[in-house]
Amino acid sequence: MLALGKLLELTLAGREPAEKTQLTVEGVRMRWLSEGALEVRPPEARDNGLDLLLSAGIHGNETAPIELLDRLLHDIARGDLKPRARILFLFGNPEAIRKGERFIEQDVNRLFNGRHEQSSGCEALRACELERLAASFFSLPGRQRLHYDLHTAIRGSKIEQFALYPWKEGRQHSRRELARLRAAGMEAVLLQNKPSIVFSSYTYDKLGAESFTLELGKARPFGQNAGVNVSLLENRLKQIIEGNEPEQAHEGLDGLQLFSVAREIIKHSDAFRLNLPADIENFSELDMGYVLAEDLANTRWIIEEQGARIIFPNPKVKNGLRAGILIVPTTDDQLA
Numbered sequence: 001m002l003a004l005g006k007l008l009e010l011t012l013a014g015r016e017p018a019e020k021t022q023l024t025v026e027g028v029r030m031r032w033l034s035e036g037a038l039e040v041r042p043p044e045a046r047d048n049g050l051d052l053l054l055s056a057g058i059h060g061n062e063t064a065p066i067e068l069l070d071r072l073l074h075d076i077a078r079g080d081l082k083p084r085a086r087i088l089f090l091f092g093n094p095e096a097i098r099k100g101e102r103f104i105e106q107d108v109n110r111l112f113n114g115r116h117e118q119s120s121g122c123e124a125l126r127a128c129e130l131e132r133l134a135a136s137f138f139s140l141p142g143r144q145r146l147h148y149d150l151h152t153a154i155r156g157s158k159i160e161q162f163a164l165y166p167w168k169e170g171r172q173h174s175r176r177e178l179a180r181l182r183a184a185g186m187e188a189v190l191l192q193n194k195p196s197i198v199f200s201s202y203t204y205d206k207l208g209a210e211s212f213t214l215e216l217g218k219a220r221p222f223g224q225n226a227g228v229n230v231s232l233l234e235n236r237l238k239q240i241i242e243g244n245e246p247e248q249a250h251e252g253l254d255g256l257q258l259f260s261v262a263r264e265i266i267k268h269s270d271a272f273r274l275n276l277p278a279d280i281e282n283f284s285e286l287d288m289g290y291v292l293a294e295d296l297a298n299t300r301w302i303i304e305e306q307g308a309r310i311i312f313p314n315p316k317v318k319n320g321l322r323a324g325i326l327i328v329p330t331t332d333d334q335l336a
């Protein structure tokens with residue numbers, strides 16, 4: 001296998017490769033761009049015009065998605081997977097991956113869309129670099145742009161695999177992309193309805209990609225991901241990479257559950273209290289009238305929405321950040 005196929009090994013060791021560019025026997029060019037960043041380019045005659053950004057390890061302890069990208073890269077470097085798409089592989093937070101931590105000083109996935117400019121430290125620098133790498137990758141005109149930012153969650157979930165679809169004023173969510181996600185094993189999609197500071201929102205809003213955060217199961221250390229079944233996603237990614245994806249009907253979305261954001265729960269102070277058991281699962285339903293959270297100055301978050309559920313509850317986030325998302329079921333009426 002070509003040495004550049006071992007991007008994960010290089011990243012874990014904090015090493016730069018001696019050779020920055022390598023060609024497979026099929027003429028696929030692999031180019032190391034920076035720590036945890038590698039571009040794959042098919043020969044011109046085979047290029048089908050898709051630019052695919054695959055990122056993982058934005059949170060360093062979410063290893064199943066990192067292992068998935070590692071397998072795809074190995075397959076490409078061995079010549080077993082023959083790309084027709086141009087691909088950018090990114091391991092988001094190398095220092096946190098080496099330490100097996102969600103982040104070192106601050107969450108990289110709260111530093112996009114300009115937020116890194118108001119901050120400092122290794123994660124702010126990395127968010128800036130990731131924006132630059134993504135912007136440069138998605139700068140070629142006339143090509144399709146697709147970004148999957150792969151994650152696993154802190155807690156268990158009543159719906160194991162789901163996507164978050166960013167929002168931009170005047171842009172409609174795509175039914176075709178949702179059908180593609182369904183075929184990739186996603187059981188639900190959260191349709192966002194306001195701007196955000198996560199990586200997928202940056203590539204959606206600023207770079208015109210179809211972009212998604214994908215949640216694939218529960219976060220575990222390297223080598224302990226047998227419980228995270230990514231086989232449907234892995235198959236679909238291989239088909240997207242090789243340009244032989246079966247065209248799927250996208251009228252009914254095949255049971256894909258759709259949700260929208262009712263409210264984001266923001267932690268404003270150290271007095272913030274979240275009234276949920278520590279082991280509550282994502283997508284747990286909350287009864288009307290339930291006092292979900294309390295904060296300074298008698299602020300109370302009371303459930304007023306029929307069918308409300310909670311995802312990503314986390315009272316330990318820094319003040320000013322999202323400590324959970326209240327979601328409600330929605331329909332497919334607004335899809336393009």
Ligand SMILES: O=C(O)CCC(=O)N[C@@H](CCC(=O)O)C(=O)O
Pocket residue numbers: 059109151152153154155164198200213311312313314
């Ligand atoms: O389990 C959790 O609480 C967080 C899992 C995770 O890292 N999720 C992403 C979602 C990004 C998005 O909103 O699109 C995150 O919180 O950064």
Ligand SMILES: [Zn+2]
Pocket residue numbers: 058059062151152153
């Ligand atoms: Zn994550």
